[in-house]
Amino acid sequence: MSTIEMIEAAAERLKGHGRETPVLTSPFLDEIAGCRVLVKPECLQHTGSFKFRGAWSAISALSDEDRQRGVIAYSSGNHAQGVALAASKHGIASVIIMPSDAPQLKIDNTKALGGEVVLYDRATESREEIGEALATERGLTLIRPYDEPQVIAGQGTTGLEIAHQAATMGVTEADVLVCCGGGGLTSGIALALEKHAPGLRARPCEPEGFDDVKRSLATGQIQNNNAASGNICDAILTPQPGKITFPILHRLCGPGLSVTEEEALRAMAQAFLRLKIVLEPGGAVALASALFRNDDINGDAVIVVASGGNVDPEVFSRALEFLT
Amino acid sequence: MSTIEMIEAAAERLKGHGRETPVLTSPFLDEIAGCRVLVKPECLQHTGSFKFRGAWSAISALSDEDRQRGVIAYSSGNHAQGVALAASKHGIASVIIMPSDAPQLKIDNTKALGGEVVLYDRATESREEIGEALATERGLTLIRPYDEPQVIAGQGTTGLEIAHQAATMGVTEADVLVCCGGGGLTSGIALALEKHAPGLRARPCEPEGFDDVKRSLATGQIQNNNAASGNICDAILTPQPGKITFPILHRLCGPGLSVTEEEALRAMAQAFLRLKIVLEPGGAVALASALFRNDDINGDAVIVVASGGNVDPEVFSRALEFLT
Structure with missing residues (x-):
């Protein structure tokens, strides 16, 4: 179980190591x-x-011995890159199991x-078999x-910053x-906001066709996606919400939102043009929801977490074509 | 004359209105x-x-009456966009004289x-004639x-932030x-560093062929560029250093640095790939100098001011081609 105390403790451990990201705006x-x-x-x-x-x-939460x-x-x-860098900065080894057909750049x-x-x-x-064998042999923590x-708890530190900045x-x-x-990320932020900004409410955003969280929230039961891949928002395609995160x-x-692939690309283009930041499709669905699902959003302000920017140049150039 | 006191006062006036930009890094x-x-x-x-x-x-420094x-x-x-937004936020009118062949987007x-x-x-x-007529008629301040x-003084606030963040x-x-x-920008930062971070030294970066500041510093006399245009770094092409800024x-x-157009584009590509920010060619020459002129830079750290990101999608896509 994750608690607000764990998030606050994670924020302490991240101090001087993570980056407090700013809040960006544009009248456009x-x-x-x-x-x-x-x-x-x-x-x-x-x-x-x-x-x-x-x-x-x-x-950083592991015992010295385990770490x-x-x-x-x-x-x-x-996640691979996050774990690799966090491990290096702790001076410890990390093993990342990746499919052999993963992009060479990654x-x-x-x-x-x-x-x-x-x-x-x-x-x-089976990556699980390979992983378990290695973990047992070397005593690695998954x-x-x-x-x-x-x-x-770590992702929830984003929510602490949002509460303060908003x-x-x-x-x-x-x-x-x-x-x-x-x-x-969504559950961590929701926990942080519950205590530190009770007037702010987290809402998950997903690609259409991969809206397992939206449907799970609507039905109150964990729902699966029909497909495991086949959408440009690869970073956020998961089969179903987690057992710990869903409750x-x-x-x-609040209710989930979903957007099309084209809307994600259009949001990337607007982020380029108006905020001067690079988003990947999966990191742009929340901005796309803010821009193109405004009928479903109440209030005179909306906060958007633009979660990542690891995108291939080809995909980014495709997004920019919406500006010309 | 600009002084450190003016920079510190400008920082006070900018509080809550300007954005304190973060410092980004990448092991790559x-x-x-x-x-x-x-x-x-x-x-x-x-x-x-x-x-x-x-x-x-x-x-914000004008008298109420003038403003x-x-x-x-x-x-x-x-500069046009900066003045227009700063004026709007003050609730006052701004007139921007632009050439009729300026890009429609701008x-x-x-x-x-x-x-x-x-x-x-x-x-x-003559834009000066048009401007002077309008200024006289309406009492506008240039x-x-x-x-x-x-x-x-306003640009120098960047230097105050750098001193603290570094x-x-x-x-x-x-x-x-x-x-x-x-x-x-360079002179404002230099003044701020002189007082608040005397171990940090500003160095101007320019496009090759438009290195009037570098040559002016080397000779101790204001030098001109031969051409007024014809370089992809359009935002920073000026005929010569200013009369107030040069002293x-x-x-x-420290000595100026200069880079090629291709190096500016390559730096834009690295900023996309490693920092997830959008730079325009003229805003990337300092990063290009850090990456590709390292023989001319001493020390185990270098600070780069990436000054702007207002770039057309076509030019940005050209930069991304260096990644493929």
């Missing part, structure tokens, strides 16, 4: 959305996504950040991407739109 | 440069460049930010882009590379 985005839009750009976090927060929180033996993670994306980045990359063949091998209390800007009642995969989301969040 | 950039690279992304400032600081400083009559500026670029942006755009024909009309003490990160001796046109630059700055 306000115009499109029809209300004030406050954007929290977690793409500016170390490794280009919020994932560094959770990875640092989890690794010294190292950590292991399964990921082809942002493999190279993970290695360059200090991760020991172990590749497996998706078709013939860092799960979202269903892990200390990871949720208050400074005079915003005390608003929806906080969060790009949502397994729900680690938190269900208790605290 | 450190690797290329061969030392720690601290990037101050002024592209994240209101209107996408540091120019908002100087515009706000100048407008109420409104302001005027000549610019087709970042004209539209300036209008949308509240500026009254007056177009002139570069071939047949806000010069750099050779204006209160504008320099000290927090343990960097007290380093070169501070600044994208330099007329020298308003400050000469007294306080």
Whole structure:
């Protein structure tokens, strides 16, 4: 279970190591959305996504003995880079299990950040078996991407910053739109807001067709996605909400929102043009919801968590075509 | 004359109106440069460049009576947008004289930010004559882009933030590379560092072929550029250093640096890939100097001011091609 006390403790451990991201605004985005839009750009976090927060929180919470033996993670994306860098900065080993068909850039980045990359063949091998064998042999601790209390606590530090920054800007009642995969970031933020900004309400944002969290919230039961891939928002495609995250989301969040791939790309283009930040499609669904789902959002301000910016140049150039 | 007291006073007036930009880092950039690279992304400032600081400083320093009559500026670029927004936020009128062949997007942006755009024909009309007639008729105050003490003071607030942020990160001796046109930003930063971080030294960065400041510093006399245009770094092409800025630059700055257009584009690509920020070519020359002129930079850390991000999608896509 994750608690607000764990989030506050994670914030203490992150001090001087994580980056407090700013809040960005643009009158042009306000115009499109029809209300004030406050954007929290977690793409500016170390490794280009919020994932560094959770990875640092989890690794720094281990006992010295466990930590010294190292950590292991399964990921082809942002969590991999977050764990690799957080481990390096702690001076410990990290093993990242990645599919052999992962983009070479992501493999190279993970290695360059200090991760020991172990590749497996998706078709013939089980990453869990490989991981468990390595973990047992070397005594590594598994860092799960979202269903892990200390990871949720780390992501929740984003919510502490939002509570403080929004208050400074005079915003005390608003929806906080969060790009949502397994729900680690959304649930952590929801817990932080519950105590520190009770007038702010987290709402998960997803790609259409992969709106498992939205449907789970609507029905009160965990729902699955039909497909595991096949959407440009790859960073936030998860089969279903987590077992730990869902009860938190269900208790605290407002209704989910979903957007099309084109809307995600259009939001990336607006973030480029108006905020001068780089978003990946999965990191842009919350901004897309603010800009293009304004009928579903009440209030004269909305807060957007732009969760990551690890995007290939080709995909980014596609988004920019919406400006010409 | 601009003084440190004016910069400190400008910082007070900017409080709650300007944005304190963060400092970004990436181990990948450190690797290329061969030392720690601290990037101050002024592209994240209101209107996408540091120019908002100087515009706000100048407008807020006017007497109530002068301010109420409104302001005027000549610019087709970042200064125009900074003045328009700073004027709107003060609730006063701004007239921006722009060439009729300026990009439609920049004209539209300036209008949308509240500026009254007056177009002139570069071939047949004089913007000074048009401007002076309007200024006299309506009692408008001219806000010069750099050779204006209160504008320099506003840009200098960037230096106050750098002094504080660098000290927090343990960097007290380093070169501070600044994208330099007329020298308003560079001279303001140099003045701020002189008092608040004497171990940090400002160095102007320019495009090759338009290195008037570098040559002026080397000779001790104001030098001109041969051409007025013809370089992708349009935001920082000025005929010569300012009459007010040059004596400050000469007294306080280290030697200038210059980079090629391709190096500026490559730095934009690295800023996209590693920092998740959008830079325009003229806003990337300092980062390019850090990455590609490391033989000319001493010390184990370098600070880079990434001054703006107002770039057309086509030019940005060109920069991204260096990644593929």
